[in-house]
Amino acid sequence: MSHLLEVRNLKTYFNVDGTTVKAVDGVSYHIDAGEIVAFVGESGSGKSVTQYSGLQLIPSPPGKIVGGSVKFEGNDLLRFAPNGEEMRDVRGGKIGIVFQEPMTSLNPIMTVGKQIAESVMLHLKMGKAEARRRAIELIQLVGIPDAEHRVDYYPHQFSGGMRQRIMIAMALSCNPKLLIADEATTALDVTTQAQLLEMMRDVVKKTNTSLILVTHNLGIVARYAERIYVMYAGGIVESGTTKEIFGSPKHPYTIGLLKAVPRLDDPKDRKLVAIDGLPPNLAHKSEFCAFLPRCPFKTEACQSRPAPELRETGPGHFAACHEEVAASGGAERGLASVSISSVQEAQAPEREVPERSVAAETMLEVRHLKMYFPVTRGLLGRKVADIKAVDDVSFEIRKGETLGLVGESGCGKTTVARSVLRMYEPTDGQIVFRGHDITRMSMNRLRPLRREMPMIFQDPFSSLDPRQSVGNIVGEPLKVHGLVKNAKEYEERLTELFTLVGLNPGVRNRMPHEFSGGQRQRIGIARALASNPSFIVCDEAISALDVSIQAQIINLLEDLQRKLGLTYLFIAHDLSVVRHISDRVAVMYLGKIVEIADWKTLYESPKHPYTQMLLSAVPIPDPFVEERREHVVIQGEVPSLLNKPKGCSFSNRCPFATAACKESEPPLRSVAEGHGVACLRA
């Protein structure tokens, strides 16, 4: 039987400043009709370029497809002229694509109906009226209610999740045989992500369309994919069915990835095993195995033999590794945490169960914090409403503890962080830091306190001044607060700080752009540590990083906490990460804390329906667990802060909402020691 899509030995190189970057280097795979296949890999692994190569969407120059074949329904797509009629017929017609960024992939000045109709008219040669009917049909298909009216809306009238649904509708408009979703849900919140993926799975199964999921999220892969290709450094290192890959991974990289990701069902004391080092520079590929420098299982043989080819290690299971690394174990499920640990024990002992102690002393107390942003209209800036970004939030953090703050985008978690640090002027409430009420403190009096409460930013690319050397960046707090007496002391402290975060102190004269994302985040951490603080706000500090690097940074933060007795306010949207690192967790929804408890209570017996559904929406990177899990898909989307429902703000999405819920807003009540829930049912 021939495959729907069969790619053989595909090679795509980019010419960057005279050197050849082998972005995709000899990739072969196939997709059958109706299959859901995932391509997993970290950024730069070539997973997207592989997909775009087949569709000849590689910008050329600098890109060039130098070899291979892409057989789709028997035709080699690479033989078509890149912009010829046949190729266009395939693109958007027989193969639909959904891109990552829903905010920029729709034309803002055209109604969504027209945009869908355009491609239908082009590919299916439909008339105007017919195309419009088809557009309405498609909008219904992707689960947008009230399609007859919505078809005439403009993109800005939809939320991000809805826009992505429209993109999917467009991709599906011409009954494609294959749908490619390139990180299509990465920019969305977990609950929206779950809704969209469920919807996509239903649609492709109904229409017998094949689906390629390109993603870095192992949870999504475990929940939705049937077969997996794992990519590393421009090549496929392992492929097989989802259960095979997760149940008995063969390639050290796959094993490493599975061990690096925190899971919702982890034992709390599991230490994440980071993959040391960095992905290779594809411009200088060695002839040996690309994973060799980072591989914990490497042998003499690996260093003398040329890079391994994919070989069959089991029925339908291929791995590109010389060694039978995982041959010793892995038949049983959960291998990632069982059999490999024996091999790795030497390098990474299980993490010592918290030696650090949480003192009774309160580090930070926030009482009834309110942060409103006025909405103004007209020339005179008349205030017409308030955006209540943070509305009556109270919590405290004790010394040495980590409080996790989770919630979807727009819930106000970052605003809380920024208000606490007085980057905004709070509208109301009180912020007490180590006994000082800093709510209305003047900037001059606040400045010396700032050295006690630095922040680690989300984006390591934008949080370092591109025109300062990294030494200057890390050393700035020392200079500003006069913490060192002379140049010698300054240099010594810099050396100490760089070493502390695992960077070579010799790099201090380098500029930020010379570093990778993970290294930059280490620099950001070093800057935060420079003034010897007791409390650090981590605002999504690890969410911009790749999985293997993420684990390195989480471990670093945990080690530093133990070593230096730090207190963290840890803000993130990734519930698994928060669970791993936090002692207590607060869940926010529309500017309020809806539930707060110690991590165990919150994750194991959540009381608020929102918490419950949020947890259920998070996929666990383990197909065996996923199979048994019950998925409660949360309905609807997060409403606008200007348009909150009456009463409980979750009442319009809550399956248990009663009339009473819609009338009065439930306050955060204590249901047990240290467990607060804002729900009438609790």
Add this chain to the structure above:
Amino acid sequence: MTTPSAADAASMFELPPQTSSVRRFLRVFLARKIVIAGLSVLTLMVLMAIFAPLLAPHDPYGQDLSMSLKQPSAEYWLGTDMLGRDVLSRIIYGSRVSLIVGLVAVLIAGAIGMTIGLLSGFFGGWVDTVLMRVMDAMIAIPMIVLAMALGAILGGGIVNVIVALGIAIVPAYARLMRGQVLSVKQSDYVMAGVVTGVGNVRNMLVHVLPNCLSPLIVLLTMNLGMAILAEAGLSFLGLGIAPPGASWGSMVNDGYRYLLSNPVLSLAPGVAILIVVLAFNVVGDALRDALDPRLRGME
């Protein structure tokens, strides 16, 4: 394993060895041959202005009506103008006025405009409102009218031209700078400065200013050409260089009436302007690239 060991740290850095920042700067700055050509042209122009009396083959002001409007010859390489003056000599002398007007007006006005924009954008509030309204008012005054008023008060001359041009140029820099500051101010690294406890002045000068300069350097080099040409317009109205004096702009202006019969009269100074402007643009671009740390590491 608590923190990554020294061995890990070392393995994370297989970066090429570092060169000194001056050498890095020069490497990017001089990376393209055309930049060296541009620099050479500018150097020659400046030397030409300084040593004009030594270089000019004839007296640039000596009129001889019997020699008027001669085509280029061995004696007069670029011919003569309607008053019989040697065009080449006038171009050589004209470089003095043109370069001074261009550079001084643009640099001083640029510096003032950037300062205003920086303060306006960084502090916002009433500072911003006041400064920006002043800029609006300045834009509203037509340059020619202003120059005429100044001429009436101060009399003609090169200072006059520079002031008039400067007033016309300042608002453009102030506005561009303000826009840059507003966007840079939002970036995380400036926020990081605030959270670290960095004071306003340091934050403004160390983190905001250097990150705002790229488009302003481009504007500077573009305005140089504009200023040289604008000087011609002002001279034409009798507000710039007094008639016997030579500047490239006024030469273009004087010559255009003979464009069909003696095209060299206008074209020669025009080409001189073109070459200088081009050279400034090339050097300005290279300077912008060299100042951008993201481009410095490139091989």
